[in-house]
Amino acid sequence: MVVGGIVEYEPEARAYALPAEHAACLTTAAGPDDLAALAPYIGLMGEVEQRVVACFRDGGGVPHAAYPRFQALQARETARVYDTTLVDTIVPLVPGLTGRLDAGLDALDVGTGQGRAPAVLGGAFPHSRFTGLDRSEDGIAEARREAGRRGLENVSYVVGDATALPGTYDLITAFDVIHDLARPAEALAAVAAALRPGGVFLMGDIAASSRLEENIGHPFGPLLFGFSLFYCMTTSLSAGGAGLGTVWGEQTACRMLAEAGFTGVTVRSVDGDPFNVYYTASAAGPR
Template sequence: MSAQATAVGTVERAEAFAERILGGLDDAALVLLISLGHRTGLLDTLAALDAPATSTQVARAAALDERYVREWLGGMVVGGVVTFDPDDRTYRLPAEHAACLTTGAGVDDLSLFTRYVSLMGTIEPEIARVFREGGGVGYEAYDTFQELQRDETARVYDVALVSDILPLADTLVPRLEAGARVLDVGTGAGHAVNVMARAFPNSRFTGLDISTEGIGLARAEAEQWGLENATFELGDAAELTGSYDVVTAFDTIHDQARPADVLAGVRGVLNDDGVFLMGDIDLSSRLEENVGAPMAPLAFAFSVFHCMTVSLAYGGAGLGTAWGRQRAQEMLTDAGFGLVEVTKLEDDPLNVYFVARP
């Protein structure tokens, strides 16, 4: 290949990459607008309207200021989310768009994820600081994280935890029906525990987390639901005590300051005939195998802006995305689990589940 042809190819690749970045900027701005639409209820309001509506009608239905609503609608129109009729100045959210942008979409609602992007933006100065100084950023800096986690995972737990996720561990559901002692490690806002406690009244559930905010939310929900078989404790997951028939951990082990100690502790409190069900992000421990994987850049962003830095803030290993399928299996084996099954749900491309037994 001639030097001229090489130069032309380099220019073309540079232009194509620049176009990609420009498109990414547009998409990032659209994500922030969608986040705002979720937070203010505008997306749900548009979906509930029976006919195309003016900005005044949309604002009135959402109980919001018309001028702000009109500007937001403009962004939604140029971003291809909302349609606009210039003759009568009306807006409409197509049903096929509402199917992944409104709370009515259930587990298919992606609008809640956009709020994580907004949260990452607010924490960016602190992340830049620890890039220079080392260390990490603690939970106290993430003022809405526990609430977002609760709302995001609730959609999945409400629909699939009892019917699809728990049955991944053979015999687990009958055991919970009969009555078992269950510990949920890194319970966050405790919604998984409360869902299980309501579904299996003969079992007793304990949720453990280091977050005061999370435990407060968990206890409030348990009280609201009238659950007498769900309790929540503030504590370090690396210092487990007690004896349990079942231990669960959903999307939390890779965040831990001492993940190896946590897994060893799980094995220590788990009865010899018990089962450990662990769910986590479905990434490979080998970076090259994650290229092109669904939402992999988002997973790495989550790691930089939360998972890794929170672990480092407490003097931890900061596993981040180094925690993947292969590393997880190795650490479970090192913790003393003799049998580890790795499985996925057909409709869940983001998570992988490990069923570990002593």
């Protein structure tokens, strides 16, 4: 901590000190400025290192079951963004969406994990109804507990598959999930089919290029490709999936959105979330 410039050291007194301005960046209360948020992933990835190495030799991938701590870590990390930017910064990317949410609409969050996004939106927009969907029974159970603690009567959660969505909706969101899926193209097609006329799809995903050479010098490049190797790509491959990986990139995302039947695709970045860009799109209707 001293040689890394985080803790200060006075050699004559042999005393250590953690400056207040440094401490402020080492806590979850710092939100997006929490510099230690990614540190727990180091140990998590180390637990599966030899299994990933074996996949290079034998093929296949490492299943989700090998990462029992991942979802909780991911929930804590994404909460930093959702709590500070989802309502006031991300939602306004869609013209008129804030007003529609105030008036009341039906929304679905695909790959909701432990359900933070619907919980934040549900608290901010009490006249709208939010459903979170995820294949993880443990994640959905935790999401339901949190909604109960918050007293959110307009938020519900269901266990389900992203390729078979229940019902139709005015708004569908998918935050940092599509690239993880075994069947991402089918999931995007399911989203398009589940949007009502005038509905909107809001997708947050990694800010990167689909072209390797354009990611040279990316400030988070090594980190993102590391995550892809040790989690996103390998878990998809373990299910015989597409294995898009973390850095599937903007070009591939836009192509797949078009192939799924979306139109009017926009791509924007926001302050407070340096890792992601946000795609907005409408369904083209029956094809």
